[in-house]
Amino acid sequence: MxxxxxxxxxxxxxxxxxxxxxxxxxxxxxxxxxxxxxxxxxxxxxxxxxxxxxxxxxxxxxxxxxxxxxxDKRYRVTCRLGQTTTTADAEGELLSERPVPALDADAVAGVLERFTGEHDQVPPMYSAVKHQGERLYRLARRGEEVDRRARRVSVYAIALVALGDDTLTLDVHCSKGTYVRTLVEDIGEALGAGAHVTALRRTGLGPxxxxxxxxxxxxxxxxxxxxxxxxxxxxxxxxGLTGWPDVNLDADSAHFLCQGQAVFVPRAPRADWVRLFGPGGFIGMGVLLDDGRVAPRRLMVSKSSGEKRV
Missing domain, CATH: 3.30.2350.10 (Pseudouridine synthase)
Known part of the structure; x- marks a missing residue:
């Protein structure tokens, strides 16, 4: 140790x-x-x-x-149609079982389209969301269920990857806070069979x-x-900030910025957040002020000196 x-x-x-x-x-x-x-x-x-x-x-x-x-997040998820579980995934106990209607790719795609866009989604009981200071999954394991406030989430895209007799594989692109297990449950109900997650893989996050x-x-x-x-x-x-515009500072501007001062940068990019670079490399994150100056928000500290990088 x-x-x-x-x-x-x-x-x-x-x-x-x-x-x-x-x-x-x-x-x-x-x-x-x-x-x-x-x-x-x-x-x-x-x-x-x-x-x-x-x-x-x-x-x-x-x-x-x-x-x-x-x-935003990206996932590949495999679902078992015709069965629902207590946790909405394969680790839960079986709740219900129904026959799976005959489905084709066009019918499934039409249902999936209804789940794109913004939605109010209620977090599942088996989740890490807190209720009065305690994780919901701890309550669920004790057999308790409480009211949960719906959250606004966005599903940017859902693509059908594979369709079997009782399985469904999807690619999902969604906002933070989206519970794919809940999304799969809802899709299963819309298909008239119910469903739960059997495999989930995150394939992308932000940049x-x-x-x-x-x-x-x-x-x-x-x-x-x-x-x-x-x-x-x-x-x-x-x-982790790929896609943010870069602001490159000379030594003097980098020095003042690392002292917490906003500095004027000619032709600064028009963006809410920017990546800051000085002669020594990446300094941290900053914001563009209304008067055209760039102000520091989160700065990196040098490993060797313990001081903010210039």
């Missing part, structure tokens, strides 16, 4: 291919131990059943994690949509080789 004093100030984003079976926090703590990292956080929970993209932010990259939490993911085995193999091999797997913190 490494003491807190001896943990590393490593920074970066790991695009982990989460294995099935563990919670997102369990996976995070495991990776944090391998990196011997002082600070780490994940960017949105995946169900234990789920696999796929789980960006883990270490050190200064945790300042980016909040923006990734708010980002990360096609990158090669690091598997658990690859991470453990890198850990055996040492810190250099581990750190080579990390993306820089600014990779």
């Amino acid at each position: 490494v003491s807190k004093r001896n943990r590393r100030n490593v920074s970066g984003i790991l695009l982990l291919d989460k294995p099935a079976g563990g919670t997102s926090n369990q996976v995070l703590q495991w990776a944090k131990r391998l990196f011997v990292a002082r600070k780490a956080g994940h960017t949105g929970s995946l169900d234990p059943l789920a696999t796929g993209l789980l960006p883990l932010c270490f050190g200064e990259a945790t300042k980016v994690s909040g923006f990734l939490l708010d980002a 990360f949509t096609g990158e090669t993911l690091v598997t658990a085995d690859e991470l453990e193999a890198a850990a055996e080789q040492g810190y250099e091999a581990l750190d080579a797997l990390l993306l820089p913190p600014e990779a």
